[in-house]
Amino acid sequence: xxxxxxxxxxxxxxxLLTGLLIKEKWGEVAxxxxxxxxxxxxxxxxxxxxxxxxxxxxxxxxxxxxxxTSFVYRVHSNQIEILFIWDNxxxxxxTFT
Numbered sequence: 001x002x003x004x005x006x007x008x009x010x011x012x013x014x015x016l017l018t019g020l021l022i023k024e025k026w027g028e029v030a031x032x033x034x035x036x037x038x039x040x041x042x043x044x045x046x047x048x049x050x051x052x053x054x055x056x057x058x059x060x061x062x063x064x065x066x067x068x069t070s071f072v073y074r075v076h077s078n079q080i081e082i083l084f085i086w087d088n089x090x091x092x093x094x095t096f097t
Contacts, residue, residue, distance in 0.1 A: 002046050002047055003049055003076075004046070004078065004080070005045070005079070005080050005082060006079050006080070007081075007082045008081060008083055008084070010084045011082040011083055011084050011085060014084045014085040015082075015085045018069060018085050018087065019031050019034055038065050041064070041065050041071075042080075045073065046080060049061075049080055052064075060074050060083065061073055065085070067088070068087060068089065069087060069088065070086060070088050071084065
């Protein structure tokens with residue numbers, strides 16, 4: 001069964017900001033690669049939502065888009081909610097509640 005992927009407003013914001021940062025530092029091709037890799041990873045979790053480990057003993061999971069970028073998501077009965085995306089070289093500054 002494939003679950004629907006939905007983005008919170010914070011996830012949309014952090015996804016766009018991460019893409020812009022990649023574009024500024026490494027160019028259009030790298031930014032497009034990031035978007036394509038993200039699509040593939042989100043497709044994978046829509047089919048296998050528990051593929052990544054739970055995060056900080058919360059009802060959320062942490063997945064990886066690249067070794068530099070991670071995302072946190074929550075699995076619901078009918079959808080997967082992407083909570084936010086961040087650069088692994090930074091501490092995430094958001095909460096999951």
